Amino acid sequence: xxxxxxxxxxxxxxxxxxxxxxxxxxxxxxxxxxxxxxxxxxxxxxxxxxxxxxxxxxxxxxxxxxxxxxxxxxxxxxxxxxxxxxxxxxxxxxxxxxxxxxxxxxxxxxxxxxxxxxxxxxxxxxxxxxxxxxxxxxxxxxxxxxxxxxxxxxxxxxxxxxxxxxxxxxxxxxxxxxxxxxxxxxxxxxxxxxxxxxxxxxxxxxxxxxxxxxxxxxxxxxxxxxxxxxxxxxxxxxxxxxxxxxxxxxxxxxxxxxxxxxxxxxxxxxxxxxxxxxxxxxxxxxxxx
Ligand SMILES: [Zn+2]
Numbered sequence: 002x003x004x005x006x007x008x009x010x011x012x013x014x015x016x017x018x019x020x021x022x023x024x025x026x027x028x029x030x031x032x033x034x035x036x037x038x039x040x041x042x043x044x045x046x047x048x049x050x051x052x053x054x055x056x057x058x059x060x061x062x063x064x065x066x067x068x069x070x071x072x073x074x075x076x077x078x079x080x081x082x083x084x085x086x087x088x089x090x091x092x093x094x095x096x097x098x099x100x101x102x103x104x105x106x107x108x109x110x111x112x113x114x115x116x117x118x119x120x121x122x123x124x125x126x127x128x129x130x131x132x133x134x135x136x137x138x139x140x141x142x143x144x145x146x147x148x149x150x151x152x153x154x155x156x157x158x159x160x161x162x163x164x165x166x167x168x169x170x171x172x173x174x175x176x177x178x179x180x181x182x183x184x185x186x187x188x189x190x191x192x193x194x195x196x197x198x199x200x201x202x203x204x205x206x207x208x209x210x211x212x213x214x215x216x217x218x219x220x221x222x223x224x225x226x227x228x229x230x231x232x233x234x235x236x237x238x239x240x241x242x243x244x245x246x247x248x249x250x251x252x253x254x255x256x257x258x259x260x261x262x263x264x265x266x267x268x269x270x271x272x273x274x275x276x277x278x279x280x281x282x283x284x285x286x287x288x289x290x
Contacts, residue, residue, distance in 0.1 A: 029078075034098040036155050038148070039088070045078040045099040047085035048106050052122040057102065059124040059166040060153055061109055061173060064180040065089070066133030073130060083107060086126040088152060094144035096152055102160070112173035113232035115284040120173050125156050134179055141181075146189055153195045165197035165230075165282055168253075172231065175249035176242065183256035199277060201255040202269035210263040214239040222263050225271050226250060227286040229278075235286060239263075 029044040051057070063086065065073035070091060076082050077089060078099055086108040089097045100106040108126030117123060129149060131141060156162060169185070170178045191198035210219050220237035226246055227233050233246040244261035251259045255270050275283060 032101050035102045035159070036096070036098070036152065038096055038151055038155065039098040040095040042098050043074060043078055043089075045085040045106070046080035047078070047083055048100045048104045051103075051105045052119055055119070055122040057123060057125050057156075057160050058162055059114070059120070059168065060156055060162055061112075061120065061124045061126050061168055061170055062149070062181050062185070063108060063126065063128045063170045064131035064133045064182060064185075065128050066131070066135060066180060068132055068136050070130050073128070077128060086128040088125075088127045090127060090129045090145055090148050090152065092130050092142050092145050094142075094148040096148055102156070109170065109173055111177070112170075114168065114173045115230040116232075125160065125162075127152065129181055129185075131181065134182060138182060138184060140184055141186065146186055150190055150193045150195050153190065154193065157195065163279065163282065164191075164195065165278055167196040168230075169249070171249045171252050175231065175245045179252065183252045183259055187253060197274065197278070198254070199270060199273040201257065202266040202273065204258060204264065204266045207265045209265075210239055210268075212239050212241070212244050212261070219243070222247075222268060222271075224286050225268075225275060228283045229271065229275055230284050 029046060031042050031044055034042050067073040067076065074089060077085050085100050085106045087098065087100045087102055087106050089099060091097065102125055105121050106126045107121055108128065109120035109124065112118070112120040114120060127149065129141065129145065132139060153167060170180045187196055187198050190196045210222055215238045217237060219239045220235060223233050223235045223243060227235055231246045231250065234240065234242055247263050247267065248259050248261040250271065251267060254274065255267055
């Protein structure tokens, strides 16, 4: 495959146009893609080796959060930006590989999941082209989601990634990130065997845990979120960090309302998820009170 060209025929004139490569990147050496469903390889300059020989056993999904696809590809591939991803999934379903799966792409930034902080070393990063919350946040086209599903299924098989380790950037960096966001159809992925999901419990009136609360119930909520994998304090005080993690949880698992308030629906959905995890999957939590 040749860098910077797209073999598949597009639907409209915009898609028939080859996407321009960042010029400074044109000399990058190409590589054989890890999957036959990648339509092209655009090598990124931004990657390294996985630390301590760590193998990828997690997938982190992102949106590009930029107004146009050309700019997003340039940012993820050009030298000096210090960001990259293994794959970019375009709105029309084409899949571009930018970093070999064996290498450490730079997509997660300061992140944490299940006690692990070097998320880039243990994950495959997939950037889904979408303008994001700052640029109108359009729906994800079905053909794009179908491509994400196919790509993830292959990675899960190749890398033995369990469903509960297919995560959002917002799950591993809840204080900094919202992507891929509450419009991302996690239920559709789960219907195809990708990602851990339960039907969210209905939203009803009743008691809530909210910012400022200090109680054993808050400590229990925090411990449950931490057991699922979130990086959250477990001191029993509903602080700003807890609010961010509850909102991240809602964005992924209870997207009908994202307010950071732990209502009955949020807590029930969390416990249903924990109950349906594989026996060896829950994170050990050391509570400090
Ligand atoms: Zn991201």
